[in-house]
Amino acid sequence: MYPTYGYAARDARTPLAPIEFQRRDLREHDVRIDVAYCGVCHSDLHQARDEWRNTMYPVVPGHEIVGRVAEVGPGVTRFKPGQLVGVGCLVDSCRTCASCAEDLEQYCENGFVATYNGVDRVSGDVTCGGYSTQLVVDEAFVLRVPDNLDPAGAAPLLCAGITTYSPLRTWGAGPGKKVGVVGLGGLGHMGVKLAHAMGAHVVLFTTSPSKVEDGKRLGADEVVISKDPEQMKAHANSFDLIVNTVAAQHDLNPFIELLRRDGTMVLVGAPEHDHPSPQVFNLIFKRRRLAGSLIGGIAETQEMLDFCGQHGITSDIEMIRMQEINDAYERMLKSDVKYRFVIDLDSLRAAAR
Structure with a gap:
């Protein structure tokens, strides 16, 4: 012992x-x-x-x-x-x-x-x-x-790295894809870095105007203040993938409406209380998907570490x-x-x- x-x-x-x-x-x-x-x-x-x-x-x-x-x-x-x-x-x-x-x-x-x-x-x-x-x-x-x-x-x-890497890989983040990351905390900042390194067009969603410049420093091509309806509306029906990292209960509908047809929003934040149920028609009429993702397996985690080594990401x-x-x-x-x-x-x- x-x-x-x-x-x-x-x-x-x-x-x-x-x-x-x-x-x-x-x-x-x-x-x-x-x-x-x-x-x-x-x-x-x-x-x-x-x-x-x-x-x-x-x-x-x-x-x-x-x-x-x-x-x-x-x-x-x-x-x-x-x-x-x-x-x-x-x-x-x-x-x-x-x-x-x-x-x-x-x-x-x-x-x-x-x-x-x-x-x-x-x-x-x-x-x-x-x-x-x-x-x-x-x-x-x-x-x-x-x-x-x-x-x-x-x-x-x-944890933060593989939690965001796994959905980005699973849903095909890369060149030609528009990827949103909701929240700029421990998970979100890794999601921005990784999606940028994969070659996607990255949009960060935050409620804090003070995080705009930091979001761009980390690799976001655009930063949207999610409390601003006009900024949100400008991105309607345009995202292939949104990775939602927020670990607090919140309304998912404004983000679901940003997905293009066949787009996916993946929940990786783990709140103490469940989010309110989203509106069904927001999913049905665009064949949008609401999904979840939990870290990654050992092989994928090693792949993520190797990717970060190649791109100098920490x-x-x-x-x-x-x-x-x-x-x-x-x-x-x-x-x-x-x-x-x-x-x-x-x-x-x-x-x-």
Whole structure:
């Protein structure tokens, strides 16, 4: 067993606080990783505060993880000590169902094992995430991080990056396509960067005039203030794809009306409460589609990392110490971050000495 230091929520109401726990001994195909950086996802806050009503306490969040391989099990063939690697939202799946056979582990029909707040298929223990000094993961769920990417900026790619990359790839974003991205937060800013790198004409939708210039800096060809009916009307019936990253309940109809015939809006934001149902005729009369997408499988996540390596894409981040996580949560609720907090885990190691 490996003594490990982390930060955990012990209930839905109290701040995250230090915790010491044990990582399992290495199984044959396990990789032990010294965590260097971990991104802070809005899902972490939802889970810590039990807003999805499924949290198992104490919970150690974190699923945007980058670090170095420290040790490998006897059967490991893909990794060796010293390699820069990442771990995203998944650490296991059944590996036998139809979805797993198609490299779509995120849709495992027997339930994937989440990096934290999941249940280990072998031991039955609750999984603990990347707000910690080390991690033990089966090599099949470990990813290679391109050496040319800044490791801290690469951490959010493991969730925010793949969450937007997967629908962009699935629905064919590329040259000749008009792609909208709704919201300029942790997910949205990655959606803009990736859609731009794929060669699409990218339009950012935001409610904040102050984000116009930043949206263009990140790669948006146009920025629309979604509260302005005239700006919205100017884009009616014109989008091939809209990726909606907003994690708060809102009216979907104004965006559905912007889709051309056979256009698709994909929801990737995960709000605490469901959006109001859209008007059916907005879908029927243009054969428009409203879809959802959940991260990506391991193969697609590796493809995304390689794509980001080729194009030099990382997340725009603000580095924090582990001890600042509770303040970061409050700032995240106010959208007071550009555009992803990333925890430097050396801050936790130093405090634990």
